[in-house]
Amino acid sequence: MSITITAFERSPDGGKGLARDTRVRWALEEVGQPYDVRYVSFQAMKEPAHLALHPFGQIPTYEEGDLALFETGAIVFHLADQHPGLLPKDAHARARAITWMFAALNSVEPSILELVIAKFQEGDKPWSKERLPLVVDRIRQRFGQLSTRLGDAEWLDGAFSAGDLMMVSVLLRTRPSGILDEFPNLAAYVARGEARPAYQRAFAAQLAANTGKPAA
Amino acid sequence: MSITITAFERSPDGGKGLARDTRVRWALEEVGQPYDVRYVSFQAMKEPAHLALHPFGQIPTYEEGDLALFETGAIVFHLADQHPGLLPKDAHARARAITWMFAALNSVEPSILELVIAKFQEGDKPWSKERLPLVVDRIRQRFGQLSTRLGDAEWLDGAFSAGDLMMVSVLLRTRPSGILDEFPNLAAYVARGEARPAYQRAFAAQLAANTGKPAA
Structure with a gap:
C-alpha cells in the first residue's frame, strides 16, 4: 500500500x-x-x-x-x-519508549512553541525584549531536567526508539537560539540522532x- | 498486578x-x-x-x-x-483515535498552557493586560478549527475513545476563562464527556x- x-x-x-x-x-x-x-x-x-x-x-x-x-x-x-x-518488543520497554514520545510533545515542545510565538508573532510587541528571557528560562528549566535524566546515556531508555526520534526532533528546534548548546549532553544526544543514516x-x-x- | x-x-x-x-x-x-x-x-x-x-x-x-x-x-x-x-478494535479507527490523543496534547493544549502561564506566572507583568487578548485569540483559533471538525457529531471519530477522553480533559481547562462557552458544540461535547459515569x-x-x- x-x-x-x-x-x-x-x-x-x-x-x-x-x-x-x-x-x-x-x-x-x-x-x-x-x-x-x-x-x-x-x-x-x-x-x-x-x-x-x-x-x-x-x-x-x-x-x-x-x-x-x-x-x-x-x-x-x-x-x-x-x-x-522504532519500538522495543518488550512490553514494558515499549510503554516507556511511547512515554518519551508524549513527553517530547507535551512536556518539552510547548515551551519551545512559546519561544517561536514570542519571536515570530510577538517579536514586534513592546514587551518582546523584556519578556523573551522569561520564555527562554522556561525552556532551560525543562532542558535542565531532561539533561539530568539523560546523564551520559546514549538514548533516553536503552536502544534508540520513536521516543528518541521525537525528542531529538523537538530539541533541535532550539539550536538556532543557542539554548541547546548550553546543555552539552543534550546537544550530543541531538547530534547522535542527526548522525543516523x-x-x-x-x-x-x-x-x-x-x-x-x-x-x- | x-x-x-x-x-x-x-x-x-x-x-x-x-x-x-x-x-x-x-x-x-x-x-x-x-x-x-x-x-x-x-x-x-x-x-x-x-x-x-x-x-x-x-x-x-x-x-x-x-x-x-x-x-x-x-x-x-x-x-x-x-x-x-478506550480504543476501537478496527486498526484504522484505532490509529485515528490515537491521532486525537496526540492532537489534544500537542495541537490544542499548548495554546492553553500559554494562557495558564500568562495568568499565573506573568499576571503581574507590565505587559499582562495588553498581551492576554493575543493569547486568548490563539486558543480561539484552535477551538474554531476543532469546532468545525466536530460539527454536530457526538464524539470526534465514531464511538467515545481515549482521543475524546484526552480532548475533553484539555478543553475543560478553559471553562473558568469562559472561552469554552464561546463554542457551543465544544461545550456540549465536554459536557457529554463529564456526564460519563x-x-x-x-x-x-x-x-x-x-x-x-x-x-x-
Whole structure:
C-alpha cells in the first residue's frame, strides 16, 4: 500500500529540517518504507480539501490506502506500531519508549512553541525584549531536567526508539537560539540522532525539496 | 498486578478536577481497573525519589509491578492499549483515535498552557493586560478549527475513545476563562464527556481527596 505525506511547498525555514514533515520522513526512513510527498502551499493548507485531512490546516498528513492521519506524533506512532525498528518488543520497554514520545510533545515542545510565538508573532510587541528571557528560562528549566535524566546515556531508555526520534526532533528546534548548546549532553544526544543514516536521508530529501538541489 | 498513581497532596485548583491525575483516574474508571493513589507534596515532587519516577517533577505517575510510567498521554495510552474500552478494535479507527490523543496534547493544549502561564506566572507583568487578548485569540483559533471538525457529531471519530477522553480533559481547562462557552458544540461535547459515569467517579475521587469530603 503506497504512502503519501504532505509537506510545505516552501518550508518557512528554507530547508533547515525544522518543519514537521522531517519527523515523519525520518520515521519512514528508520522503518524502511518508501513514500511519496504532495507539496502544499500556505494557501492550499487552509482550503477544504486539505482541512478534510488536517483539521488544523497544517502539515504533515499521512495517507495509506483508505487510512488518513494527521498529527506528527500519531503518524510516527502508527509507523512504529506497524513496522519493526522504532519500538522495543518488550512490553514494558515499549510503554516507556511511547512515554518519551508524549513527553517530547507535551512536556518539552510547548515551551519551545512559546519561544517561536514570542519571536515570530510577538517579536514586534513592546514587551518582546523584556519578556523573551522569561520564555527562554522556561525552556532551560525543562532542558535542565531532561539533561539530568539523560546523564551520559546514549538514548533516553536503552536502544534508540520513536521516543528518541521525537525528542531529538523537538530539541533541535532550539539550536538556532543557542539554548541547546548550553546543555552539552543534550546537544550530543541531538547530534547522535542527526548522525543516523535514516535522519540523513530524511534531511536530504526535505532540503532537496526546499532548495531544488540535493544535500551537500 | 496492583496499580498506584500519584496526585497532588493538595491540588492547586482545590478540587476542580483540572489537575492531570483526573485524566488518569478517568481512564482507569473507563477500563474498570482499581487503583491506589499516593499523594505527593509540592516539595516532595522535586526530590530525588519522585524525580526518579517523573523527570519533570510532576504528577501523575503510574506504577504497576515493575513498570513505571509518567506523562498523562502515555499512561492513558498504556491503559487503552492493555484493556478494552478506550480504543476501537478496527486498526484504522484505532490509529485515528490515537491521532486525537496526540492532537489534544500537542495541537490544542499548548495554546492553553500559554494562557495558564500568562495568568499565573506573568499576571503581574507590565505587559499582562495588553498581551492576554493575543493569547486568548490563539486558543480561539484552535477551538474554531476543532469546532468545525466536530460539527454536530457526538464524539470526534465514531464511538467515545481515549482521543475524546484526552480532548475533553484539555478543553475543560478553559471553562473558568469562559472561552469554552464561546463554542457551543465544544461545550456540549465536554459536557457529554463529564456526564460519563467513569468521569463522574474520577471527579468525585479527586474532589474527596482535595476537600476531605465526598462529592455532593
